[in-house]
Amino acid sequence: MDEKTVMTGAQPARDELLAELEHTRQRTRRLITSLSEGQLDVPYHPGVNPPLWEMGHAAFFYEVFVFNLLDGTPSFDPAMDDLWDSFHVEHKDRWNRELFPAREETLDYFDTIYDRVAERICAQPLTDQALYLYRYAIFHQNMHIESLIWCRQTVGYAAPSALIKERPAPGTSVVGDAVIPAGRWLVGMPGESEFFATSDFAFDNEKPGFEIDLESFAISRQQVTNREFLAFVDEGGYRKPELWSFGGRKWLETEADMALVHGRPEPLLRTPAHPVYWRWHEGQWQERLFDQWQPLNPDAPVTHISYWEAEAYCRWAGRRLPTEFEWEVAALGNRPGEPFRRYPWGNQSPDASLADMDGLHMAQNPVYDYPEAESPFGCRQMIGAVWEWTSSQFFPYDGFRIDMYPFMSTLQFGDHKVTRGGSCATSSCLIRGTYRQAYLPMRNDVFTGFRTCAL
Structure with a gap:
């Protein structure tokens, strides 16, 4: 991929990205933290993913599409990559809580990656390629926000706040x-x-x-x-x-x-x-x-x-x-x-x-x-x-x-x-x-x- 020319008028685009990134982070967090520990173990359903896996998967996506592609940096925890990657962990295995970190560890990982993305948006040139990949990762996370909402409907949990x-x-x-x-x-x-x-x-x-x-x-x-x-x-x-x-x-x-x-x-x-x-x-x-x-x-x-x-x-x-x-x-x-x-x-x-x-x-x-x-x-x-x-x-x-x-x-x-x-x-x-x-x-x-x- 060739790096494109740095965008003109980049600051409004940065501000928009940062606002959407933070809004996406907070919506996701609320959908996870409003569930009890027992509710995190949702019943298996072919159209539903466990909420904690959804959160970890979204953070992993930012790692792949921002840091790996733009900077060539390794993942935060390479040992977890296959578990957060939807094409490496089978759907039924996502319910095995023993394979994945607990809620607080997953939240820490999620926030760490989001903070790093925000820092990169502020510090690095906002090229066409970078803007595209930021948007891609944010929009991908918003798709998972929708699936977190239909998960609640499917299993009969309380409505989102x-x-x-x-x-x-x-x-x-x-x-x-x-x-x-x-x-x-x-x-x-x-x-x-x-x-x-x-x-x-x-x-x-x-x-x-x-x-x-x-x-x-x-x-x-x-x-x-x-x-x-x-x-x-x-x-x-x-x-x-x-x-x-x-x-x-x-x-x-x-x-x-x-x-x-x-x-x-x-x-x-x-x-x-x-x-x-x-x-x-x-x-x-x-x-x-x-x-x-x-x-x-x-x-x-x-x-x-x-x-x-x-x-x-x-x-x-x-x-x-x-x-x-x-x-x-x-x-x-x-x-x-x-x-x-x-x-x-x-x-x-x-x-x-x-x-x-x-x-x-x-x-x-x-x-x-x-x-x-x-x-x-x-x-x-x-x-x-x-x-x-x-x-x-x-x-x-x-x-x-x-x-x-x-x-x-x-x-x-x-x-x-x-x-x-x-x-x-x-x-x-x-x-x-x-x-x-x-x-x-x-x-x-x-x-x-x-x-x-x-x-």
Whole structure:
């Protein structure tokens, strides 16, 4: 890697980096230190990592992508490298507390690395390469903040302390579809697939941007709500094989087996009869939010939905999921030759008035809130609340170039589905309309939902 020219106007960039680094450190620390010692031993789950391992892994990532790559310095404790490296320690071994340091030792390691990164930002030239790698490591850590939040939901721990139940940006219902005209559109981040962009950071799977011709299509202005999905449940949607694809029926069988293992037998057909965190209790539908059962909010987006459930709902409703390109066009409306927008509302970074992110509201607001954040076509909440399933498989764009972290995208290509828009647990510093997240279609532990298109 060649060192690029030192950036001009570097001090504002340094200040921004230091602020984001410290904010990321404090958020991570709170998510760890608010758990009791017993809670650190979370039950094994294939979609969850132990909280302490998440913290150590994040610090190790800074070592590799800042100190190893920029300075060639060895790790803080080379004997621990294989244990913190996700590609050297098997998922099931991360639960073996005897292999890893205790909480205080891990916190000390975490803080030591963060302090060293902050010192380096202040003391060393802020080259394009350094800025890129700092951002990469900070954004990677924010991905793990999201997984720490869904870990709490999965195992039923208390909500993060940041949770706020007030509606910051109330709106009124916007039923119906937005009609997107046929035409030529821009998808992905503009420009070449370069590593060290100084202005618009993007991961490798968002690059290079390209032009695409799309037919006209109609997409829902709102995400599918709990009320709408409840109609599918009430009509026995989970028990109608004709609504489910082969993959969906296999998923139903797996979920039914898991229900029996965990003492949730379905007495007729061995299928789940409702989303994973719903229950019928004392004459009403309830939803579990972390460790609390609460009445189901009919106007909130349906959450923790697998791709197979979204697909079956669409078949029941006579609708379909959007492709990821349709989703991005509906969200951003970027056209060749016109100013490029990063968010549905323009280029202002997301905040609490524009999107449900940062673990603040946890997809509890109505789908029609945040009216100031509408897309150019009038679609609400295309950023935040829930990751939205698309019908697209996760593949590289033409001209794809593997990034600094070779496993950022490549391991997911082919068998994962694309979700878009970020969720209530996604960090707002991370998201933009071109961001592509990939999940296996059976995942319902993450904060996933969907919107639909007309056939």
